[in-house]
Amino acid sequence: MIQISHVTKKFGQNISLDNVSCEFRKNESIALMGANGAGKTTLIRSILGYYHPDAGEVLINGLNPVKKRVDVLSHISFVPQLPPPIKLSIDELIQYVCVSAEVDKELVKHYANEMKLDINANLNKSFFKLSGGMKQKLLIAISLAKKSDIIIYDEPTANLDPKARDDFYRLLKQNEQEKVLLFVTHRLEEVQELVNRQIYMDMGKIVSDERF
Numbered sequence: 001m002i003q004i005s006h007v008t009k010k011f012g013q014n015i016s017l018d019n020v021s022c023e024f025r026k027n028e029s030i031a032l033m034g035a036n037g038a039g040k041t042t043l044i045r046s047i048l049g050y051y052h053p054d055a056g057e058v059l060i061n062g063l064n065p066v067k068k069r070v071d072v073l074s075h076i077s078f079v080p081q082l083p084p085p086i087k088l089s090i091d092e093l094i095q096y097v098c099v100s101a102e103v104d105k106e107l108v109k110h111y112a113n114e115m116k117l118d119i120n121a122n123l124n125k126s127f128f129k130l131s132g133g134m135k136q137k138l139l140i141a142i143s144l145a146k147k148s149d150i151i152i153y154d155e156p157t158a159n160l161d162p163k164a165r166d167d168f169y170r171l172l173k174q175n176e177q178e179k180v181l182l183f184v185t186h187r188l189e190e191v192q193e194l195v196n197r198q199i200y201m202d203m204g205k206i207v208s209d210e211r212f
C-alpha cells in the first residue's frame with residue numbers, strides 16, 4: 001500500500017533520508033521511532049507528497065504522491081505534530097472537511113464526543129482559539145471519521161491529558177482493521193498494545209525494523 005524504494009531526501013548538504021526502502025501494508029500498525037532529527041517527519045512528508053525525493057520513489061496505492069496529491073490524500077488521514085494555524089471556526093472547518101473529503105458530520109461529532117470535546121458548545125469559536133488539546137481532539141475526531149485506508153499520526157498525543165490519551169487509543173483500537181496505521185512516537189509504551197511493527201530511524205536510515 002505504501003512503497004518506499006531507495007528514497008533519498010537532502011536539504012542542502014544535510015541528508016535527511018538516506019536511501020530508505022520499506023513497505024507498509026494493510027493491517028500493519030507501525031510505531032516509527034528515533035531520536036530528534038532522525039528523519040521521521042521527513043519520511044511522513046514524503047509519503048504525503050509534501051517533499052519530492054532527490055532519488056528513489058514513493059508510491060501510495062501505486063500512485064506518486066507528488067503528482068497525484070489529491071488522489072493520494074483522499075486515502076490518508078493525517079494528524080500532524082503541531083496543529084496548523086487554521087482561521088476557520090469549528091463549524092466552518094467541519095463543514096469544509098465534510099464537503100471536501102466526504103466525511104460524515106455526525107461521525108465527527110460522535111468521535112469528538114467520545115474524546116470529551118463538546119463541539120456544539122464551541123461551533124462558532126475559531127480553531128486557533130481552542131486549547132492545544134482541544135485542537136488535537138478535533139483533528140483526531142476528523143481523522144477517525146474520514147474512512148481512510150491509511151492513518152498517519154505524528155506524535156498526536158503530545159497535548160492530550162491522560163484520560164484523553166486513553167480515549168484516543170481505545171477509539172483507534174476499534175478502527176485499525178484493514179488499514180495502515182503509522183505512528184510517529186517517542187513513547188513506545190503508550191502504543192505498544194496497538195502496534196505490530198516497530199521501526200527505528202537514525203541519521204536518515206532505518207536501523208531496525210521488527211514485526212511481532
Ligand SMILES: Nc1ncnc2c1ncn2[C@@H]1O[C@H](COP(=O)(O)OP(=O)(O)OP(=O)(O)O)[C@@H](O)[C@H]1O
Pocket residue numbers: 011014015016034035036037038039040041042043
Ligand atoms: N524543511 C527543511 N529544511 C531543512 N532541513 C530540514 C527540513 N525538514 C527537516 N530537515 C532536517 O532533516 C533532518 C530530519 O528532520 P525530521 O524533522 O525528519 O526529524 P524527526 O525524526 O522527525 O525529528 P523530531 O523527533 O525532532 O520530530 C533534521 O536534520 C532537520 O533539520
